[in-house]
Amino acid sequence: MIAQDEQIRVTLPDGSVRQYPKGSTGLDIATQISEGLARNVLAAKVNGKVQDATQPINEDASVQLLTWNDAEGKATFWHSSAHLLAEALESLYPGVKFGIGPAVETGFYYDVDLNGQPFSQEDFKKVEDKMLELARQKQDYIRKPMSKADAIAYFEEKGDPYKLDLLEGLDDGTITFYTQGQFTDLCRGPHIPNTGFVKAAKLMNVAGAYWRGNEKNKQLTRIYAVTYPKQKELDEYLHLLEEAKKRDHRKLGKELDLFAFSERVGAGLPLWLPKGTMLRERLENFLRKAQIRAGYQQVVTPHIGSKQLYVTSGHWDKYGEDSFQPIKTPDPNEEFLLKPMNCPHHCEIYKTRPRSYRDLPLRLAEFGTVYRYEQSGELHGLTRVRGFTQDDAHIFCRPDQVKDEFMKVIDLVLYVFKSLGFSDYSAQVSLRDPENKAKYIGSDDLWERAESAIIEAAAEKGLRTVTELGEAAFYGPKLDFMVRDALGRRWQLGTIQVDYNLPNRFELEYIGADNQKHRPVMIHRAPFGSMERFIAILIENTGGNFPLWLSPDQIAILPISEKYEDYANDLYFTLQEHDIRGFVDLRDEKIGRKIRDAEVNKVPFMLVVGEKEAAEGKVSVRRKGQGDLGSMSIAEFVETFQQEVKV
Numbered sequence: 001m002i003a004q005d006e007q008i009r010v011t012l013p014d015g016s017v018r019q020y021p022k023g024s025t026g027l028d029i030a031t032q033i034s035e036g037l038a039r040n041v042l043a044a045k046v047n048g049k050v051q052d053a054t055q056p057i058n059e060d061a062s063v064q065l066l067t068w069n070d071a072e073g074k075a076t077f078w079h080s081s082a083h084l085l086a087e088a089l090e091s092l093y094p095g096v097k098f099g100i101g102p103a104v105e106t107g108f109y110y111d112v113d114l115n116g117q118p119f120s121q122e123d124f125k126k127v128e129d130k131m132l133e134l135a136r137q138k139q140d141y142i143r144k145p146m147s148k149a150d151a152i153a154y155f156e157e158k159g160d161p162y163k164l165d166l167l168e169g170l171d172d173g174t175i176t177f178y179t180q181g182q183f184t185d186l187c188r189g190p191h192i193p194n195t196g197f198v199k200a201a202k203l204m205n206v207a208g209a210y211w212r213g214n215e216k217n218k219q220l221t222r223i224y225a226v227t228y229p230k231q232k233e234l235d236e237y238l239h240l241l242e243e244a245k246k247r248d249h250r251k252l253g254k255e256l257d258l259f260a261f262s263e264r265v266g267a268g269l270p271l272w273l274p275k276g277t278m279l280r281e282r283l284e285n286f287l288r289k290a291q292i293r294a295g296y297q298q299v300v301t302p303h304i305g306s307k308q309l310y311v312t313s314g315h316w317d318k319y320g321e322d323s324f325q326p327i328k329t330p331d332p333n334e335e336f337l338l339k340p341m342n343c344p345h346h347c348e349i350y351k352t353r354p355r356s357y358r359d360l361p362l363r364l365a366e367f368g369t370v371y372r373y374e375q376s377g378e379l380h381g382l383t384r385v386r387g388f389t390q391d392d393a394h395i396f397c398r399p400d401q402v403k404d405e406f407m408k409v410i411d412l413v414l415y416v417f418k419s420l421g422f423s424d425y426s427a428q429v430s431l432r433d434p435e436n437k438a439k440y441i442g443s444d445d446l447w448e449r450a451e452s453a454i455i456e457a458a459a460e461k462g463l464r465t466v467t468e469l470g471e472a473a474f475y476g477p478k479l480d481f482m483v484r485d486a487l488g489r490r491w492q493l494g495t496i497q498v499d500y501n502l503p504n505r506f507e508l509e510y511i512g513a514d515n516q517k518h519r520p521v522m523i524h525r526a527p528f529g530s531m532e533r534f535i536a537i538l539i540e541n542t543g544g545n546f547p548l549w550l551s552p553d554q555i556a557i558l559p560i561s562e563k564y565e566d567y568a569n570d571l572y573f574t575l576q577e578h579d580i581r582g583f584v585d586l587r588d589e590k591i592g593r594k595i596r597d598a599e600v601n602k603v604p605f606m607l608v609v610g611e612k613e614a615a616e617g618k619v620s621v622r623r624k625g626q627g628d629l630g631s632m633s634i635a636e637f638v639e640t641f642q643q644e645v646k647v
């Protein structure tokens with residue numbers, strides 16, 4: 001019996017402290033809080049470590065109860081589902097042997113050796129049904145510590161060489177088995193309380209995978225699957241996957257002729273086609289205009305810089321080995337690097353003349369192309385590339401101007417989001433780890449001022465923020481923006497970052513009102529992040545249906561037959577004078593076909609011209625997504641167009 005004085009103190013995430021009998025479990029704590037919570041607890045995070053919700057807690061601890069809404073709760077759910085998949089496989093494929101079964105970003109997989117039994121898409125349904133049948137039995141996941149000898153004996157008896165191989169690397173005393181129903185696995189856990197939480201299961205894919213990733217080993221069958229606590233959530237997820245596939249920017253980029261890659265040019269180096277370039281230039285002009293209004297000055301700097309520049313900035317030390325290697329010249333004493341960042345160049349611009357406190361803030365903006373060596377396996381469409389253009393700017397200011405400058409950058413970022421249809425966004429404030437101040441450069445005083453400046457600026461602008469301790473860079477705190485796209489996916493966009501490091505390394509100075517030398521603060525910021533990544537997100541968010549002002553082809557003029565080509569061409573030149581861009585479809589095709597093709601190419605306005613239009617000097621207007629807008633004079637159409645572009 002546990003003596004009454006054997007109590008532990010449990011600190012909950014809201015900071016409240018409660019007493020529980022020693023040996024209470026996460027589930028016990030949840031039950032005391034509410035039945036509803038107890039029904040949803042998947043695991044418990046005890047002093048930073050995730051464990052089974054049913055595992056006793058024997059000492060004072062901070063405890064977070066994890067549900068489906070927590071990333072670690074989800075991971076526990078999915079990893080536990082891998083055991084369920086294994087149990088289903090074992091009952092359907094006698095003699096199956098198991099490798100590993102981890103959770104992944106969405107779902108989980110299990111590597112299995114089916115002993116030569118065939119397995120394909122056609123078998124998915126029967127495995128899913130079996131998983132759900134076993135789930136309905138609400139089998140508990142039972143944890144059992146094992147000695148290494150007993151564990152080896154178990155898998156020798158069962159005849160599973162992969163588990164025996166895994167056991168070889170484990171120390172006696174650290175080994176646990178988990179059993180649910182008829183299935184026992186070697187696993188360190190944690191798991192959800194029972195299989196009953198799994199209400200929906202779907203096998204997604206099957207692929208080959210070498211045991212331990214080594215091609216000398218046997219190739220196993222990797223079965224990918226996903227499970228959900230509600231059928232509705234699985235349905236939504238599958239629908240989202242379908243939509244995401246349709247909107248994949250790599251697919252749409254090709255279909256809409258926006259960009260391409262060429263192996264001969266090199267992996268990760270996008271080629272912007274005329275239409276993509278048009279889109280990109282419109283975006284740049286939009287931001288350039290907004291930046292000029294906000295007091296920025298444009299600069300241009302070269303694509304390379306001397307190696308010494310990056311030794312000074314510290315980039316060489318930090319990234320030199322793993323990036324593009326120095327460029328040599330006939331002069332053996334010279335070396336250059338492709339520029340990985342624009343900041344060092346901008347520091348040198350700052351240094352071109354003495355600065356006084358009255359010159360600050362100095363805001364230097366550049367659409368600067370940078371080059372970073374990403375591993376080829378990491379490259380992905382426009383979102384991970386080796387050469388990209390940042391919508392970069394650096395603000396050099398006095399420490400007392402940091403908050404004001406942050407507010408102005410927040411305004412700019414929100415203006416960009418609003419103009420481009422991202423209405424669901426939030427921000428993350430990344431601060432120092434207060435327990436480990438030594439690893440950050442810059443004085444305590446500077447950090448405290450900058451951190452409170454960011455927090456206050458975000459609050460005054462009404463931003464929805466989360467604060468993360470220990471997420472700041474070593475050189476300064478930052479604010480990152482996250483947007484949710486039309487499919488509910490979250491993307492990290494614009495960053496605003498304070499930097500105390502580069503002003504030191506480049507010995508930047510200004511003369512203060514006190515006639516003394518002072519060090520300015522540097523703020524890095526990029527509302528889009530990079531043109532490439534931003535356009536990828538924009539493509540996926542709009543499905544290629546860009547707002548009119550951004551559309552590469554805003555109009556398609558569609559003559560009904562070649563008789564009206566002259567009228568169509570004249571019309572095109574007239575509209576060009578109003579800054580309306582597009583093309584005349586002169587192909588020898590039926591008008592129905594021309595309209596369909598313009599629709600597929602997501603051209604916003606289709607202007608059909610035939611005998612009546614040519615005679616009356618009019619156009620028949622179709623708006624994509626709205627249908628027929630009727631016949632208009634050219635002036636009326638220009639007016640309609642300009643009204644929409646303005647919004």
Ligand SMILES: [Zn+2]
Binds near residue numbers: 079080083186187191
């Ligand atoms: Zn497990």
Ligand SMILES: [Zn+2]
Binds near residue numbers: 524
């Ligand atoms: Zn920078």
